[in-house]
Amino acid sequence: MKRQILCLGRQFGSGGHSIAVAVSEQLGIPLYDKEIIKKTAAESGYDLEYVQAMDDMEAPGRSKLIFKFVGRDNKGKSIDDYIWDAQKRVIYGIAEEGPCVIVGRCADYLLEGRDDILTVFIHADFDFREKRIVERYGETEVSPRVRLTEKDKRRRAKYEYRTGRTWGELSNYDICLNTATLSEEECVKIIVDAMRG
Amino acid sequence: MKRQILCLGRQFGSGGHSIAVAVSEQLGIPLYDKEIIKKTAAESGYDLEYVQAMDDMEAPGRSKLIFKFVGRDNKGKSIDDYIWDAQKRVIYGIAEEGPCVIVGRCADYLLEGRDDILTVFIHADFDFREKRIVERYGETEVSPRVRLTEKDKRRRAKYEYRTGRTWGELSNYDICLNTATLSEEECVKIIVDAMRG
Numbered sequence: 001m002k003r004q005i006l007c008l009g010r011q012f013g014s015g016g017h018s019i020a021v022a023v024s025e026q027l028g029i030p031l032y033d034k035e036i037i038k039k040t041a042a043e044s045g046y047d048l049e050y051v052q053a054m055d056d057m058e059a060p061g062r063s064k065l066i067f068k069f070v071g072r073d074n075k076g077k078s079i080d081d082y083i084w085d086a087q088k089r090v091i092y093g094i095a096e097e098g099p100c101v102i103v104g105r106c107a108d109y110l111l112e113g114r115d116d117i118l119t120v121f122i123h124a125d126f127d128f129r130e131k132r133i134v135e136r137y138g139e140t141e142v143s144p145r146v147r148l149t150e151k152d153k154r155r156r157a158k159y160e161y162r163t164g165r166t167w168g169e170l171s172n173y174d175i176c177l178n179t180a181t182l183s184e185e186e187c188v189k190i191i192v193d194a195m196r197g
Numbered sequence: 198m199k200r201q202i203l204c205l206g207r208q209f210g211s212g213g214h215s216i217a218v219a220v221s222e223q224l225g226i227p228l229y230d231k232e233i234i235k236k237t238a239a240e241s242g243y244d245l246e247y248v249q250a251m252d253d254m255e256a257p258g259r260s261k262l263i264f265k266f267v268g269r270d271n272k273g274k275s276i277d278d279y280i281w282d283a284q285k286r287v288i289y290g291i292a293e294e295g296p297c298v299i300v301g302r303c304a305d306y307l308l309e310g311r312d313d314i315l316t317v318f319i320h321a322d323f324d325f326r327e328k329r330i331v332e333r334y335g336e337t338e339v340s341p342r343v344r345l346t347e348k349d350k351r352r353r354a355k356y357e358y359r360t361g362r363t364w365g366e367l368s369n370y371d372i373c374l375n376t377a378t379l380s381e382e383e384c385v386k387i388i389v390d391a392m393r394g
Contacts, residue, residue: 173375174378177371193386194383
């Protein structure tokens with residue numbers, strides 16, 4: 001395999017997670033998505049539930065600015081910072097263990113400079129993603145458009161705060177794929193071929 | 198062939214033109230790049246040299262704003278506008294003739310909504326593109342970085358003025374590829390596979 005580690009970022013509802021699963025199955029390499037949360041909880045010593053909540057950034061009104069105003073200890077570090085440090089160690093550790101697929105969590109940024117990674121971003125327009133999240137996760141009291149916007153906003157806020165980059169900016173990625181116009185199978189094939197080289 | 202028309206946008210020096218040529222050869226379909234200028238000159242009735250200069254936007258300081266202040270006739274139209282109208286007709290005509298590759302010229306925007314197009318954007322970081330333009334076009338008095346920036350600026354200005362979209366924004370494209378990390382062969386294969394479906 002030419003490239004060892006796939007770092008896959010995605011807009012909520014774009015189908016990025018399904019593509020990551022299919023790629024990991026076809027290549028026979030482990031997938032890390034929610035598993036990273038468990039590892040980060042163990043590494044940081046914080047409760048799994050708390051780390052999960054931080055990962056989802058479910059706090060209302062969560063935005064890039066909020067990161068700057070959360071409580072800090074005498075080293076100037078917030079709990080978010082300690083969890084982030086632990087997550088970085090987890091991701092570096094995973095990358096050392098061998099070929100794998102890592103979904104989100106700024107892995108494309110953390111592993112930048114390695115010549116054995118492939119960075120991919122999966123996106124689609126609102127219409128496609130609205131339809132998809134309703135099909136998969138059902139209706140909720142909150143409209144699909146708001147659910148998408150909120151989730152993307154949180155991912156963007158975290159990514160941009162931690163990396164200093166713009167989330168979903170094409171120059172950060174080797175390949176960007178639009179699932180509104182390309183089928184899941186096409187996306188998987190493109191990524192698998194690029195990983196094999 | 199699942200998709201009939203490839204609309205390929207590219208940053209200057211990214212190798213997008215070479216990729217377009219290889220794709221057109223492998224698929225056995227015509228490529229339209231500079232040919233569009235000749236057709237536009239014929240269609241508009243303006244001199245080829247003038248249309249060429251407009252296409253290159255070689256006027257110094259050329260920017261998006263300038264478009265608004267060029268001379269206009271009693272219909273409120275500038276020569277740029279008439280050439281643009283002619284170019285649109287040329288591109289619609291080309292698209293009607295059958296499968297093809299169209300490089301740049303806002304074709305992704307003009308042909309939007311057709312279900313038989315593939316839109317691709319080819320990009321690379323400054324280091325890669327600087328090296329490439331010096332290898333291919335030689336040194337000039339102007340530094341490679343300035344040459345790249347100026348050319349991208351002109352392409353961006355024209356695209357954004359004519360389409361109202363952001364140039365190089367990933368949501369405009371089905372596939373974005375980074376030639377600094379993917380080989381030309383890899384890019385060609387990805388596009389050819391996506392065209393064949």
